[in-house]
Amino acid sequence: MNxxxxxxxxxxxxxxxxxxxxxxxxxxxxEIVTIIGPNGAGKSTLLKAIFGMLPIFNxxxxxxxNSIAGRNPSEIVSLGASFVPQTENIFPSLSITENLExxxxxxxxxxxEQLDKMFQLFPxxxxxxxxxxxxxSGGQRQSLALARALMLxxxxxxxxxxxxxxxxxxxxxxxxxxxxxxxxxxGILMIEQNAEEALRQSDxxxxxxxxxxxxxxxxxxxxxxxxVGQLFLGIQKEK
Amino acid sequence: MEEILQLVVFGIVIGxxxxxxxxxxxxxxxxxxxxxxxxxxxxxxxxxxxxxxxxDLGLMGPTVFSLSFGWGMxxxxxxxxxxxxxxxxxxxxxxxxxLRRDKSNIVTMAIASLGVGIIIRAVVTMFWGPFxxxxxxxxxxAVPITGNILIKPDQIFIIALTIVVTIVxxxxxxxxxxxxxxxxxxxxxxLAAVSGININNILAYTWAITGALTAVxxxxxGIQAQVYINLGFNLLxxxxxxxxxxxxxxxxxxxxxxxxxxxxxxxSTAWIATGYKPAVPFVILIIMLIVRPRGIFGSNI
Ligand SMILES: Nc1ncnc2c1ncn2[C@@H]1O[C@H](COP(=O)(O)OP(=O)(O)OP(=O)(O)O)[C@@H](O)[C@H]1O
Ligand SMILES: [Mg+2]
Numbered sequence: 001m002n003x004x005x006x007x008x009x010x011x012x013x014x015x016x017x018x019x020x021x022x023x024x025x026x027x028x029x030x031e032i033v034t035i036i037g038p039n040g041a042g043k044s045t046l047l048k049a050i051f052g053m054l055p056i057f058n059x060x061x062x063x064x065x066n067s068i069a070g071r072n073p074s075e076i077v078s079l080g081a082s083f084v085p086q087t088e089n090i091f092p093s094l095s096i097t098e099n100l101e102x103x104x105x106x107x108x109x110x111x112x113e114q115l116d117k118m119f120q121l122f123p124x125x126x127x128x129x130x131x132x133x134x135x136x137s138g139g140q141r142q143s144l145a146l147a148r149a150l151m152l153x154x155x156x157x158x159x160x161x162x163x164x165x166x167x168x169x170x171x172x173x174x175x176x177x178x179x180x181x182x183x184x185x186x187g188i189l190m191i192e193q194n195a196e197e198a199l200r201q202s203d204x205x206x207x208x209x210x211x212x213x214x215x216x217x218x219x220x221x222x223x224x225x226x227x228v229g230q231l232f233l234g235i236q237k238e239k
Numbered sequence: 240m241e242e243i244l245q246l247v248v249f250g251i252v253i254g255x256x257x258x259x260x261x262x263x264x265x266x267x268x269x270x271x272x273x274x275x276x277x278x279x280x281x282x283x284x285x286x287x288x289x290x291x292x293x294x295d296l297g298l299m300g301p302t303v304f305s306l307s308f309g310w311g312m313x314x315x316x317x318x319x320x321x322x323x324x325x326x327x328x329x330x331x332x333x334x335x336x337x338l339r340r341d342k343s344n345i346v347t348m349a350i351a352s353l354g355v356g357i358i359i360r361a362v363v364t365m366f367w368g369p370f371x372x373x374x375x376x377x378x379x380x381a382v383p384i385t386g387n388i389l390i391k392p393d394q395i396f397i398i399a400l401t402i403v404v405t406i407v408x409x410x411x412x413x414x415x416x417x418x419x420x421x422x423x424x425x426x427x428x429x430l431a432a433v434s435g436i437n438i439n440n441i442l443a444y445t446w447a448i449t450g451a452l453t454a455v456x457x458x459x460x461g462i463q464a465q466v467y468i469n470l471g472f473n474l475l476x477x478x479x480x481x482x483x484x485x486x487x488x489x490x491x492x493x494x495x496x497x498x499x500x501x502x503x504x505x506x507s508t509a510w511i512a513t514g515y516k517p518a519v520p521f522v523i524l525i526i527m528l529i530v531r532p533r534g535i536f537g538s539n540i
Binding site: 051053072073074077078083085088089090091092093094098101102103105106148152 | 416419420422423425426427429430431432433434435436437438539540
């Protein structure tokens with residue numbers, strides 16, 4: 001077992017309001033783990049707390065065996081983690097290349113190579129490299145958001161609803177890219193509303209409801225579980 | 240026609256001063272989200288620091304080119320840029336930062352910065368008294384551009400310096416890592432932090448650059464008009480008008496806004512009494528707020 005991320009009884013929220021309570025989850029390298037759960041369950045809050053964007057009320061977060069609780073995002077980035085937020089995950093007034101330059105802000109060498117790699121991974125972006133990011137379509141935006149987060153060669157990637165608001169074809173494309181990235185050895189923890197589709201790409205899954213982990217199993221087992229299927233996957237499908 | 244052209248020339252000179260001042264104001268707002276009402280008074284402070292160097296310390300030296308001042312003024316500009324950069328960072332760390340961290344409302348922040356402005360005015364008055372002074376006393380000859388349209392060499396200097404500073408700012412914001420990080424922070428501070436940018440460093444650099452711009456604008460104002468403590472504060476409203484006109488947070492918009500405000504104020508005196516001139520920026524501000532509150536050029540840097 002090679003846990004790159006582990007939260008232990010993590011409790012966090014906004015101001016002094018507790019939103020997520022006593023969360024213990026883990027992630028191994030090369031693994032894709034999906035968190036599903038209803039709207040407002042605290043999924044985004046969990047990722048923000050892990051990434052140093054919210055105060056930790058209780059518990060601990062370990063990244064590569066070291067506690068990162070209380071560290072700010074730029075320190076966590078320097079340790080090898082990346083985060084793609086649910087919304088506003090690109091810089092619309094910057095060009096595509098500039099977005100990637102900001103993603104590689106802490107990089108001191110081989111910037112051009114990494115940029116070329118990203119343009120190979122997402123050829124659509126290469127064609128528009130000098131355009132403002134605000135000109136991009138939904139799928140291209142999501143691609144840029146992923147590429148920005150990969151500029152520092154992270155070992156862990158947190159993704160908050162990477163397929164949200166995308167067409168089925170684009171969703172397929174993004175999930176394929178996520179698999180490619182994981183195959184390179186990157187551990188991926190993602191939140192998804194398209195639960196069934198996401199779980200099919202994943203190794204394991206957590207169900208988060210009311211700020212607590214309600215269920216945890218392999219992705220296959222969750223997909224096969226009639227109870228979870230009815231409660232969470234079915235609900236998602238109806239929407 | 241010549242009268243109007245003369246007023247336009249004059250407006251370009253004043254517009255350079257208001258434009259550079261507004262650039263600093265809008266940049267610090269765009270990136271730190273703090274509307275600094277002490278901005279005008281810091282411009283006045285710049286004049287007095289320069290006055291201290293060239294007059295009180297006697298470092299002006301003989302006049303150069305056809306300007307009214309000597310090399311000492313260039314030294315004064317350089318020193319004031321450094322001092323105000325440090326001063327601006329210090330004020331932010333001592334006062335504004337705490338207010339931002341406590342998520343104080345905008346009125347609290349406005350009053351706090353007004354307070355800083357009042358303190359600056361009081362301290363300057365304590366040392367230099369309430370009377371207007373000049374870097375160099377006497378009348379400076381204007382030279383003709385064409386026909387009867389005149390400009391003073393000092394005014395050519397002001398326009399040239401504005402062009403230089405604008406080019407430097409453009410290079411900084413679009414071709415340096417720091418500038419790109421500043422634009423990213425203005426665009427989306429949370430994502431900038433998540434990308435590994437240390438936001439506190441960016442804020443400090445932003446205040447330093449704002450301080451430097453304020454130093455240049457303030458000294459230009461002292462050269463063009465007089466060294467007088469209320470001049471900076473009196474420009475605060477025209478500067479806010481320019482900032483809003485250009486789209487809050489957009490430095491190029493603010494620069495152009497500065498020219499629009501200044502040229503229309505000056506040209507208005509061809510038809511209305513000079514006493515009403517200060518009302519022109521007000522009118523522009525109110526019309527803009529009603530018609531196009533996001534400015535002509537939008538808020539992006
Ligand atoms: N900035 C905030 N300040 C205060 N409360 C917030 C904030 N953001 C979210 N919340 C609250 O925290 C709770 C969990 O929100 P969160 O965004 O983590 O849910 P989520 O599971 O990601 O939902 P969704 O599927 O809609 O993205 C909600 O009740 C929400 O109202
Ligand atoms: Mg969410």
